[in-house]
Amino acid sequence: MHMRWSYPGSSERRPAVAAAVLALALSTLGAGASPPGAWRLVDLEGRPVQPFAGSPAATVFVLVRTDCPISNRYAPELRRIYERFAPRGARFWLIYPDPAEPVEAIRAHLSAYGYPMGALRDPHHDLVRATAVEVTPEAVVFAPDGVRAYRGRIDDRYVRFGKARPVPTRHDLERAIEAVLDGGLPEVRTARAIGCFIPPLPSSR
Amino acid sequence: MRLSTLAAAAGLGAIGLAGALVLREGRTGGQRPEQVTFARDVAPLVHAACAPCHRPGGAGPFDLLDYEDVASRARQIVEVTRSRFMPPWLPDTPGVDYVGQRRLSDAEIELLERWYALGTPEGDPDDAPPPPPFRPGWQLGEPDLVLELADPFPLPAEGVDVIRNFVLAPAVQRPRWVRALEIRPSDPRVVHHAVLKRDRTRCSRLADERDPGPGFGGMAMGGSDYPEGQILVWTPGTLPRADAGDIAWRLEPGDDLVLQLHMVPGGKPESVQARLGLHFTDEAPRLTPHTVVLRNDRVDIPAGARRYVVEDSLTLPVAVTVLGLYPHAHYLARTMEIWATAPGGERPWLLRIPSWDFNWQGMYHLREPILLGGGTTLHLRYTYDNSEWNPANPNHPPRRVRVGNRSADEMATLAVQVLLADEGKADELALAQWEDLARDDPSNPSSHYNLGVLRAKAGDWERAARHYARALAIEPGDAATHHQLAAAYYRLGRAERALEHYAKAVELDPSLVDAQVVLGYLLTRRGEPDLAVPHLQRALELEPGQARVHLFLGQAHERRGDTGSARASYRRALELDPGLDEARRAVARLARGRAGGADPVR
Numbered sequence: 001m002h003m004r005w006s007y008p009g010s011s012e013r014r015p016a017v018a019a020a021v022l023a024l025a026l027s028t029l030g031a032g033a034s035p036p037g038a039w040r041l042v043d044l045e046g047r048p049v050q051p052f053a054g055s056p057a058a059t060v061f062v063l064v065r066t067d068c069p070i071s072n073r074y075a076p077e078l079r080r081i082y083e084r085f086a087p088r089g090a091r092f093w094l095i096y097p098d099p100a101e102p103v104e105a106i107r108a109h110l111s112a113y114g115y116p117m118g119a120l121r122d123p124h125h126d127l128v129r130a131t132a133v134e135v136t137p138e139a140v141v142f143a144p145d146g147v148r149a150y151r152g153r154i155d156d157r158y159v160r161f162g163k164a165r166p167v168p169t170r171h172d173l174e175r176a177i178e179a180v181l182d183g184g185l186p187e188v189r190t191a192r193a194i195g196c197f198i199p200p201l202p203s204s205r
Numbered sequence: 206m207r208l209s210t211l212a213a214a215a216g217l218g219a220i221g222l223a224g225a226l227v228l229r230e231g232r233t234g235g236q237r238p239e240q241v242t243f244a245r246d247v248a249p250l251v252h253a254a255c256a257p258c259h260r261p262g263g264a265g266p267f268d269l270l271d272y273e274d275v276a277s278r279a280r281q282i283v284e285v286t287r288s289r290f291m292p293p294w295l296p297d298t299p300g301v302d303y304v305g306q307r308r309l310s311d312a313e314i315e316l317l318e319r320w321y322a323l324g325t326p327e328g329d330p331d332d333a334p335p336p337p338p339f340r341p342g343w344q345l346g347e348p349d350l351v352l353e354l355a356d357p358f359p360l361p362a363e364g365v366d367v368i369r370n371f372v373l374a375p376a377v378q379r380p381r382w383v384r385a386l387e388i389r390p391s392d393p394r395v396v397h398h399a400v401l402k403r404d405r406t407r408c409s410r411l412a413d414e415r416d417p418g419p420g421f422g423g424m425a426m427g428g429s430d431y432p433e434g435q436i437l438v439w440t441p442g443t444l445p446r447a448d449a450g451d452i453a454w455r456l457e458p459g460d461d462l463v464l465q466l467h468m469v470p471g472g473k474p475e476s477v478q479a480r481l482g483l484h485f486t487d488e489a490p491r492l493t494p495h496t497v498v499l500r501n502d503r504v505d506i507p508a509g510a511r512r513y514v515v516e517d518s519l520t521l522p523v524a525v526t527v528l529g530l531y532p533h534a535h536y537l538a539r540t541m542e543i544w545a546t547a548p549g550g551e552r553p554w555l556l557r558i559p560s561w562d563f564n565w566q567g568m569y570h571l572r573e574p575i576l577l578g579g580g581t582t583l584h585l586r587y588t589y590d591n592s593e594w595n596p597a598n599p600n601h602p603p604r605r606v607r608v609g610n611r612s613a614d615e616m617a618t619l620a621v622q623v624l625l626a627d628e629g630k631a632d633e634l635a636l637a638q639w640e641d642l643a644r645d646d647p648s649n650p651s652s653h654y655n656l657g658v659l660r661a662k663a664g665d666w667e668r669a670a671r672h673y674a675r676a677l678a679i680e681p682g683d684a685a686t687h688h689q690l691a692a693a694y695y696r697l698g699r700a701e702r703a704l705e706h707y708a709k710a711v712e713l714d715p716s717l718v719d720a721q722v723v724l725g726y727l728l729t730r731r732g733e734p735d736l737a738v739p740h741l742q743r744a745l746e747l748e749p750g751q752a753r754v755h756l757f758l759g760q761a762h763e764r765r766g767d768t769g770s771a772r773a774s775y776r777r778a779l780e781l782d783p784g785l786d787e788a789r790r791a792v793a794r795l796a797r798g799r800a801g802g803a804d805p806v807r
Contacts, residue, residue, distance in 0.1 A: 067266045067267040068266065069266050069394070069471060071472075072266075072471055072472035072473070073363065073470070073471055073472045074472065075362065075472035075473060076362045076363045076472060077363070098277075100273070100277065112473050113472055113473050114473070159596040160288070161284065161285055161288065161290055162285070162288075162290040162562075163596050163597070164596065165596045165597075165598075165601075166365050166597075166598075166599050166601070167601055169601070196278075196281055197278070197280045197281045197284070199277035199278060199280075202277075
């Protein structure tokens, strides 16, 4: 069953289905959170972007920052995951949640680490609050029907801050994307991520 | 720039510390303040404890200088200081402080937590101290000599730690005393620590040639060793010492330096370069430090062992003053305890590391050197976790681990930098160490070899020969040991045995010039000049300018009856050394037409 998002400006409207989807999406949100359709995500030029446009087979957000060594060490792995699943219809977005990071630094970061996926900013922390992510890197996977299939770590490489295994033993993000692309949900829906805390917005400190 | 005598006296050697840090304790000792602000309370603490690395160009990935930097990361700071992941400092030794120690007190950690809980108030910005000024570039000023890697090293984007050794050729024209040195990697965020050793052999160059790519891999550093008594270790954020006591070390023409970098991949490929700055002094050092080494090579950790204990001890025959300690292990070590037991019953702590982390190892200089009397015993006790529960375990699943140089092996060593109360007792101290090692691990030929060298130095050729013979019993194929044993036999007047071992030495390693020479000489003396000639010629190929060798060659030719060649050799000897009377007499003798045998070969 392949659903479509109903969002302002879409040319197709299926009110009943849209309402059900919205209700389902809302049920997975935290308090004070807005539904995905209302997230004010922007690209690096500041233009609004609807990340779910076209109802991809899976939508993957990975929160990163330019100066987190844990996040940066994952760059090659994230590229591999992208190369594996993008051809199968998964759409990936890097999310830079810290408004204090200058756009030039982000561009340089994308280039230096060879990230192939698109990059967005979450200046109001709509996505951050809605998904309750806490650190970078942390991933969130959405199924096409709007269900949040997974939130958490990329793999179990990091045991705690500063302590990493040489080789991960559980690849939670990959399993989650695989499950969604297969039409289902992963066994593990959340797995605590280790990384650099996402600082709260200045106004909320 | 001339430093004051005191500063120069403090010299260097061990460069493993951040000299200028003094952590604030006054404000937070005693009662908890009602209000905690960045400007008044947090800024001074962060500037002292964090900013040396967390600043532009520093080893930290972000700055911690102003309110915005610190407040936006407050939650992170609280977490990493509470877990003591930051500041990175392994020792926690009761009653012992180290130079440049980067350790927050419990009160300071609570202060940070309180500040976060209060919502990170800024306070009056005018009250905030300015971030500390950091001198860009060389911290000790412009060095006398700057060396850099011949080629930058390509560090991959991911994978396990890379340990790589680079040969640097200072090529000094005359012997120099090195009083200070500074290492500046191109990116301090990527280099976790560095070690510097000196190579007086050609081994590290050979290793470099054999290994494709810049430098050579592995933890062993070719034929290099620490310069006498020095332990040269650099870790991120350390400032080079200008006050370590007058213990400069000697760099000779022809010495190489080997710089080992421990690098951690960071997600993108890096081109790693490093510059080494040496500061010289013309004053010979007043003091000579020595290194006392404890090691246990019988480490054999079963797969899955959660708490494998390794111990070692060494009784010091003479009084020493402990300046610093450098413990070493690989990834599996968990705890380290090092202490002394004095004859009078005291048990002073020297170093305790409750939670070892290979990434943050360093050299630890005592703030107050500790005097240990003769008869004191040094102890170490390390524990290792070779189970699946140890995230640092390089093997999945865990495997049996023994002593070795690869990072998947383990080590249990301790280097202690000391000064001797009586410099004349240096060999006695060295003997005690090697005897201890030989007892602990009789199967290691090095201990026996080194004991041989020490006995030979003292002129005790009998004992020297016995030690060398033991080393050979374990490792019969070592050319150097055959050479040393041969020399000992020669001194003892046992020419036949000497000859036997010289022959073996050059068979194993034809480049041993001295061995070729003495072998040639002894063969001639034994009445086998035909056998002698090739060896002497080989020696001359290696070192053409040796007058005495030409003399010996002449004698060999003369014994063979080849007066033409003999004359040529004698003449050459005289050319090289006009004062060589034996050669002069030989030429005269041949000129008078008397054939060989008239002048006995002495």
